Amino acid sequence: MRAIGVIRKSRRERVSREEFEELLKSAGYEVLAIVEQVREEHPRYNIGPGKLEEIKRLVKELNPDKVVFANKLTPSQAYNLWKELRVDIIDKWQLVLEIFEKRAHSKEAKLQVELANLQYELPLVKEAIRRIKMGDRAGFKGMGEYQVHQYFKHIRYRMGKIREELEKIRAEREIRRKKREEEGFVLIALAGYTNAGKSTLLNALTGESIDAKNQMFTTLDTTTRRFKVRGKTMLITDTVGFIDDLPPFIVEAFHSTLEEIVKADVIILVLDASEPWPEIRRKFFASLDVLRELKALDRPMIVALNKMDLTNREDIEKKAILLRELVDGRANIVEIVKISAKTKTLNELYNAIERAIEYLPKFQRFEIKVTDPGKVGKVLAMIHAMGELLDVEFQEETKIKAYIQTGLIKELTKLGVEVRRLG
Ligand SMILES: Nc1nc2c(ncn2[C@@H]2O[C@H](COP(=O)(O)OP(=O)(O)OP(=O)(O)O)[C@@H](O)[C@H]2O)c(=O)[nH]1
Ligand SMILES: [Mg+2]
Structure with missing residues (x-):
């Protein structure tokens, strides 16, 4: 698949070009061109009308399969752009969903991705119906009026079915969780931005070998394993990673997976410390945003500066100090530790876990x-x-x-x- 990427930057929208290109690559696109613009949002097309003309020329010249917007498009903007460009238009969140679709293996993950997709599509179909009623003949994905109505019904029906099935899976998960709770094990959850090294850390702590790759959203499923910290057995859970502005429809679809984080006694927030400080800072706040949305900010939290093997002592100390200033009074952060999941340099983390659980009633x-x-x-x-x-x-x-x-x-x-x- 070949794509043209479009990024609009404004005072409010801090879109990272690097991350956008990374997402396009992860979704399997060949990037033909990236068009950038600095301006506030145009209500009709998101980008400015002048830029739209430039993209139109590029589409003619390069003939891409899709034009991908790094910004969130309203249903009506997506529709207007499609009418002008006559090529598939998607935004950042659909791009994330496409990656999820490629990575979903378990039945639960597949259902969650489908639900998120339908949730995303529903307002688009509503918009198409609204326009058809107003006499617009453009249709939706090649469908005429009757078919669009049928499609709308189909989406509603499918969403209901998927919710039922997910509810069943969730009930089974709840039974397993209850059993674990009765056993009284302390539950620790790994959380953090995608690609921070959560799965690598779970592997290092437990001797497991779940997938850990240098790409975004490797993990979509939840894995829980036993491990021991200085003689004490506990459980650790790895789950889906976060991204800036994780959209509510993804959080909702993945709710039962993300719930593992909410139910944890202690959260380890993993950060990639090999990145430049502004990136660490951005991803730290993005992670806190998701945890806030999940209502998990009251959990005791250990922040782990991971990948210290990729940097030097001076650099990581500096980052730890900057982070300490940043977290001051925020959330319930009990400690900041420096680790490398890859080289299994985990001593500081073991100490921190030991201290954190001492205060748990369990x-x-x-x-x-x-x-x-x-x-x-x-x-x-x-x-x-x-x-x-x-x-x-x-x-x-x-x-x-x-x-x-x-x-x-x-x-x-x-x-x-x-x-x-x-x-
Ligand atoms: N050098 C180095 N690389 C690491 C370390 N920890 C993880 N990595 C690498 O970082 C990449 C991402 O690691 P994962 O464990 O898959 O990251 P994740 O947080 O589980 O990512 P998602 O599942 O996408 O959310 C992989 O290439 C790992 O080998 C570390 O301590 N040092
Ligand atoms: Mg992972």
Whole structure:
């Protein structure tokens, strides 16, 4: 597929040309030309009418399959542009959806992408119907009046069906989550801009080998795995990455996937520290915006400056200081750490996780008294798997002090062991 890209920059819209080209590449386009303009939004065409003439000439000359706008187009702008240029017009969000479509493997991801697509298309079809009613004969995607009406109905029907199916998948996920909650494991979620290194970090922490590639939106599915930090077992979840202005229809379609972040006890916000500071800053704020929308800003958050192997000590220290000034008082950021997921330089992160979970109600110090000597071995094994042993005295009755998680209390009580909280 061959595309002409159009970028309009204004005071309010900070569109990154580099990122736009990256998105076009990720979606599989050959970029024939990029047209840029600095001006405020034109109500009819988004870009100015003069620029439109230039694009018209380029379309004639280069014959692209699509013209892709880096800005968000209103349904009526998309329609007007299509009438003028007579070539497929898409904007940045449809471009993101095209990438999602290529990457969706699981049934859930495929349904979520389809739902997002339909949600996007619905206002466009409404606009077409409105215009047809006003006597406009242009139709929509080659369809006439009757077909457009049928298509509108079809979209509504499909959306309902997909929502039902997603709801079923979501209920299954909820059951799994409940079970995990009962087990009492601490849940940590990875969050952050696409390509920051979240999946690489999950792999480094758990020995997993999920896809991690230098391209945007590699991950669309959620993966949850167990891992241990200094003897304590917890769960870590990797999910879809963020982008500037992640549109509400994508957030909505991917809600159950993103929910894993909201349900986490601790969030690790991953940033690519090898990028120039303005990029780090932009992506940090974009990530906070998404977390705000998800209502996840109250979670304890560790910010991980990743890819430190690609930069030097001085540079990363400087970025950490700038970031510290930036986060001052924002969200619930408990710590900033410098790591490399690739070289498994993760010490600072381990320390930070250890400190962050100390304050969670799930992990508390308990005294456990075991009167039946036959059960001592079993109890110690359970604590080893799901808690952390602090002290043990073997007397007539064995006294154990340990950090344990709520799920374990139930298990221990079932064994007939006395469990008492130590303040
Ligand atoms: N040099 C270096 N490269 C890294 C590091 N962490 C991740 N990468 C690379 O960065 C690219 C993106 O990594 P991913 O783990 O796929 O990133 P992600 O955040 O999961 O991306 P999405 O799934 O698209 O949201 C890959 O090429 C990784 O090899 C690191 O610490 N150092
Ligand atoms: Mg990933």
